[in-house]
Amino acid sequence: MQWEAVIGLEVHVQLATQSKIFSGASTAFGAEANTQACAIDLGLPGVLPVVNEQAVAMAVKFGLAVNSKISTRSVFERKNYFYPDLPKGYQTSQMAEPIVGPGWLDLTLDEQTTKHVRIHHAHLEEDAGKSLHEDFHGMTGIDLNRAGTPLLEIVSEPDMHSAKEAVAYLKAIHAIVTYLGISDGNMAEGSMRCDANVSVRPKGQTTLGTRCEIKNVNSFRFVEKAINYEIQRQIELIEEGGRVIQQTRLYDADLDETRAMRSKEEANDYRYFPCPDLLPVVLDEAYIQHLQAQLPELPSQKQTRFIEMLGLSAYDASVLSASRALADYFEQVYQVCQDAKAAANWVMGELSARLNRDGLEIQDSPVSSTQLGQLIQRILDNTINGKAAKQVFATLWAQEGQSADEIIAAQGLKQVTDTGAIEAIIDEVLAKNTAQVEQYKAAEVDKRGKMMGFFVGQVMKASKGTANPQAVNQLLADKLAALLD
Amino acid sequence: MLESSVLESSLTELAQGLQTRQFTSVELTQALLARIDKLNPHLNAFISVSDQESALAQAAAADQRLAQGQATPLTGLPLAHKDIFCTQGMRTSCGSKMLENFVPPYNATVVERLAAAGMVNLGKTNLDEFAMGSSNENSYYGTVKNPWDLQAVPGGSSGGSAAAVAASLVPAATGTDTGGSIRQPAAFCGITGLKPTYGRVSRWGMVAYASSLDQGGPMAHSAQDCAVLLNAMAGFDPKDSTCVQRAVPDYCATLAANLDGLKIGLPKEYFGEGLHADVAAALEEAIKVYESLGASICEVSLPHTHLAIPAYYVIAPAEASSNLSRYDGVRFGHRCQDPQDLEDLYKRSRQEGFGAEVKRRILIGTYALSEGFYDAYYRKAQQIRRLIQQDFLNAFNEVDVLMGPTAPTPAFDLGANTQDPVQMYLEDVYTIAINLAGVPALSLPAGRSGTRPIGLQVIGNHFEEARLLNVAHQFQQVTTWHQARPQLAF
Numbered sequence: 001m002q003w004e005a006v007i008g009l010e011v012h013v014q015l016a017t018q019s020k021i022f023s024g025a026s027t028a029f030g031a032e033a034n035t036q037a038c039a040i041d042l043g044l045p046g047v048l049p050v051v052n053e054q055a056v057a058m059a060v061k062f063g064l065a066v067n068s069k070i071s072t073r074s075v076f077e078r079k080n081y082f083y084p085d086l087p088k089g090y091q092t093s094q095m096a097e098p099i100v101g102p103g104w105l106d107l108t109l110d111e112q113t114t115k116h117v118r119i120h121h122a123h124l125e126e127d128a129g130k131s132l133h134e135d136f137h138g139m140t141g142i143d144l145n146r147a148g149t150p151l152l153e154i155v156s157e158p159d160m161h162s163a164k165e166a167v168a169y170l171k172a173i174h175a176i177v178t179y180l181g182i183s184d185g186n187m188a189e190g191s192m193r194c195d196a197n198v199s200v201r202p203k204g205q206t207t208l209g210t211r212c213e214i215k216n217v218n219s220f221r222f223v224e225k226a227i228n229y230e231i232q233r234q235i236e237l238i239e240e241g242g243r244v245i246q247q248t249r250l251y252d253a254d255l256d257e258t259r260a261m262r263s264k265e266e267a268n269d270y271r272y273f274p275c276p277d278l279l280p281v282v283l284d285e286a287y288i289q290h291l292q293a294q295l296p297e298l299p300s301q302k303q304t305r306f307i308e309m310l311g312l313s314a315y316d317a318s319v320l321s322a323s324r325a326l327a328d329y330f331e332q333v334y335q336v337c338q339d340a341k342a343a344a345n346w347v348m349g350e351l352s353a354r355l356n357r358d359g360l361e362i363q364d365s366p367v368s369s370t371q372l373g374q375l376i377q378r379i380l381d382n383t384i385n386g387k388a389a390k391q392v393f394a395t396l397w398a399q400e401g402q403s404a405d406e407i408i409a410a411q412g413l414k415q416v417t418d419t420g421a422i423e424a425i426i427d428e429v430l431a432k433n434t435a436q437v438e439q440y441k442a443a444e445v446d447k448r449g450k451m452m453g454f455f456v457g458q459v460m461k462a463s464k465g466t467a468n469p470q471a472v473n474q475l476l477a478d479k480l481a482a483l484l485d
Numbered sequence: 486m487l488e489s490s491v492l493e494s495s496l497t498e499l500a501q502g503l504q505t506r507q508f509t510s511v512e513l514t515q516a517l518l519a520r521i522d523k524l525n526p527h528l529n530a531f532i533s534v535s536d537q538e539s540a541l542a543q544a545a546a547a548d549q550r551l552a553q554g555q556a557t558p559l560t561g562l563p564l565a566h567k568d569i570f571c572t573q574g575m576r577t578s579c580g581s582k583m584l585e586n587f588v589p590p591y592n593a594t595v596v597e598r599l600a601a602a603g604m605v606n607l608g609k610t611n612l613d614e615f616a617m618g619s620s621n622e623n624s625y626y627g628t629v630k631n632p633w634d635l636q637a638v639p640g641g642s643s644g645g646s647a648a649a650v651a652a653s654l655v656p657a658a659t660g661t662d663t664g665g666s667i668r669q670p671a672a673f674c675g676i677t678g679l680k681p682t683y684g685r686v687s688r689w690g691m692v693a694y695a696s697s698l699d700q701g702g703p704m705a706h707s708a709q710d711c712a713v714l715l716n717a718m719a720g721f722d723p724k725d726s727t728c729v730q731r732a733v734p735d736y737c738a739t740l741a742a743n744l745d746g747l748k749i750g751l752p753k754e755y756f757g758e759g760l761h762a763d764v765a766a767a768l769e770e771a772i773k774v775y776e777s778l779g780a781s782i783c784e785v786s787l788p789h790t791h792l793a794i795p796a797y798y799v800i801a802p803a804e805a806s807s808n809l810s811r812y813d814g815v816r817f818g819h820r821c822q823d824p825q826d827l828e829d830l831y832k833r834s835r836q837e838g839f840g841a842e843v844k845r846r847i848l849i850g851t852y853a854l855s856e857g858f859y860d861a862y863y864r865k866a867q868q869i870r871r872l873i874q875q876d877f878l879n880a881f882n883e884v885d886v887l888m889g890p891t892a893p894t895p896a897f898d899l900g901a902n903t904q905d906p907v908q909m910y911l912e913d914v915y916t917i918a919i920n921l922a923g924v925p926a927l928s929l930p931a932g933r934s935g936t937r938p939i940g941l942q943v944i945g946n947h948f949e950e951a952r953l954l955n956v957a958h959q960f961q962q963v964t965t966w967h968q969a970r971p972q973l974a975f
Contacts (some may be wrong), residue, residue, distance in 0.1 A: 089810020
């Protein structure tokens with residue numbers, strides 16, 4: 001049987017506010033345990049929450065960026081459950097009336113394929129603290145620094161059908177929140193976390209299968225692996241005559257598998273009700289317009305501009321606009337060299353390969369955008385050829401602080417374009433290889449092209465790679481033709 | 486040492502004594518601490534009494550302000566806070582074993598403002614646990630006695646505050662009112678107590694029972710005293726999102742206005758079955774006084790009154806069940822001995838830390854919010870709440886104020902209702918709707934049944950505290966109920 005997976009994602013984005021969503025305590029990551037939790041975060045008796053206006057503005061900006069309807073009235077509710085790192089015994093969240101209503105995103109999967117994913121809603125809520133089970137000799141330590149950190153939970157419709165689509169969606173969300181500057185998007189520090197709802201059904205069936213929720217997957221790679229595992233698990237289960245049980249599962253990256261955490265029957269009744277300590281958040285149109293005007297160019301807009309103004313392909317444009325840092329780098333390279341295609345090729349090719357190899361982010365590239373732009377300039381103005389350019393790039397990567405021109409000069413890589421000099425080398429090569437010249441003369445016309453490659457190689461070698469390949473080809477062809485006469 | 490007759494003066498009279506240098510704040514403070522020392526063991530109105538050193542230091546600072554001419558009308562006057570207002574460095578128990586060891590690192594805004602005005606804090610008064618109760622019998626720290634009759638309850642939940650003021654242990658105290666907790670004990674103890682409009686007084690640092698209903702207010706002998714206190718207590722607080730950003734009038738400025746043409750509505754639902762004959766008679770007398778002051782009287786209807794208690798006992802417990810979840814034994818408050826695991830820690834800490842009435846309301850509230858019951862209970866109760874609110878708004882289209890009994894009976898005997906929670910809930914039949922509507926109301930003494938005082942309730946439209954205080958003050962200009970003091974035989 002042909003199976004179709006149905007996937008919806010809940011993405012938790014930590015908002016980059018200075019202070020917490022309902023208190024003035026700092027949100028900085030990595031402080032000593034419980035030093036960034038004030039009386040409100042600790043849930044002491046008598047304290048009251050006050051909404052952080054910054055968090056509201058960030059949520060609205062996100063909503064505007066994903067074509068959502070912004071709610072002019074949204075309501076904070078209490079989600080009640082007991083847990084040691086949940087100080088008040090409830091999480092303040094939004095349920096029936098979230099701040100961001102339905103929206104959508106178009107993803108570019110490859111040169112030919114785009115994917116439309118609908119967003120169900122996004123809501124504001126506070127994060128809980130952390131329970132630390134190690135280092136406390138059988139007891140549990142509670143760190144409440146994270147308690148009250150603002151989160152935006154973005155809930156998609158079940159519109160995705162493969163792990164690849166889910167990852168593309170997650171990357172698009174990541175790009176948007178980092179472009180907007182509303183989150184640092186740092187998945188390793190938990191600034192972005194993802195729950196995936198996965199079900200399978202026979203292809204062509206319209207009703208949904210029973211879903212499982214995979215909790216807290218913290219990297220693009222793990223999202224892909226966890227979803228693929230879960231799809232396979234459900235298909236095998238059904239094909240063996242079993243039945244998928246609605247449950248929450250955890251992904252174990254070490255074993256690359258998901259494991260049952262709790263079933264629906266064991267699920268909490270959260271007893272949601274409107275938080276009586278907070279008034280509904282009421283926004284007027286002018287405020288929403290004001291935030292709309294502050295939006296930066298978004299990934300999809302940048303992508304369109306790269307295609308229409310710079311002539312890039314859809315795929316190149318989507319790769320280069322996926323992160324603001326990469327797009328900025330590319331645009332700076334382009335500013336220096338003034339050739340978008342060459343800039344795109346270098347950034348997506350040589351530079352990305354090196355970054356991947358060394359496990360570096362674009363921000364940490366040892367070759368600056370100016371250095372790379374200048375290098376490309378030297379290719380375009382024929383100062384160096386492509387082969388020498390790779391050598392210059394390798395040197396730029398390894399030794400910081402030099403310019404491309406300095407390396408070209410120091411390593412003598414300046415391209416020889418002087419026809420007299422090249423002719424002299426050609427003459428020398430032809431004189432040294434009389435046997436090959438005779439073979440060339442005797443060969444069939446259609447074989448000569450291939451034999452010519454031998455002479456080009458010899459000439460380039462003799463010039464230590466600096467001879468202009470076009471000039472070599474032209475002059476050599478002329479010389480050999482003359483010998484035939 | 487100041488004489489009893491001086492100590493039994495009203496807040497306003499004591500203020501005059503301080504301002505005319507008849508006595509100092511230190512002298513007054515010393516005398517009242519001595520009186521508390523002597524009388525409190527019989528009344529149990531205080532859970533914690535301020536240590537002499539700290540109280541006298543505040544009094545000395547107040548005397549300095551008075552001497553330098555930098556005093557406010559409240560500078561140097563002693564008061565007590567209901568033990569549900571957080572006091573920095575001073576235990577705040579909420580009448581519960583759960584918070585027996587809780588010392589807040591901050592002051593409630595009300596505490597802060599009254600301290601800034603120069604008042605001297607003499608201690609924390611007894612209350613029903615977490616403000617849940619109508620007799621003060623639900624306190625972990627023991628029952629409070631009504632100074633007018635030691636066999637009677639003082640009312641609740643602000644019973645300690647009411648008893649402390651009635652017995653002149655302090656000339657004023659703060660209270661909180663979620664369903665009648667300022668007004669009913671004020672009525673039972675023969676003092677004046679005001680529940681302001683919801684949002685008029687900051688709730689910051691006032692430990693929550695039912696957040697959408699809780700409101701702090703003043704308790705003292707007279708309406709004039711309450712006006713001076715409310716001047717300092719009311720006003721916007723950025724730390725409380727439900728506090729209203731609206732100018733605070735001078736509540737003293739309008740006290741003297743005459744009541745010519747005042748339209749008083751008597752809700753017919755407040756004079757029906759279950760109203761004690763003595764209370765009905767006292768009200769009739771009071772109405773006559775108002776007529777003589779130039780007011781006109783008419784009957785009005787608040788048709789959803791009978792739904793107030795059921796709606797309240799869904800909404801208040803629902804909010805309470807969530808508000809009291811933080812008492813889990815993890816970070817502060819009572820923690821059971823040697824918990825076996827997390828669930829044991831939760832269960833035993835809460836089982837041991839909370840009293841029966843608190844547990845009852847947590848269970849009711851949890852049930853009302855549960856999946857499958859929410860629409861039938863919580864949502865329905867909120868709909869009723871809007872109807873009740875509309876009842877009041879409709880009535881205030883016709884009349885200026887509403888009047889009726891504060892409680893259906895005078896103070897009942899200790900132990901009379903402890904076996905029957907529903908009978909106890911019915912004690913709040915005339916006060917609860919006011920909290921659901923969010924409007925202000927006060928209770929003032931207007932008669933007695935034997936030795937036990939009777940309260941008249943005056944209800945106003947939103948933010949009309951000034952009118953309520955004016956209406957009460959004018960009554961107190963021509964009557965003496967508020968000047969009566971209980972005979973204390975010890």
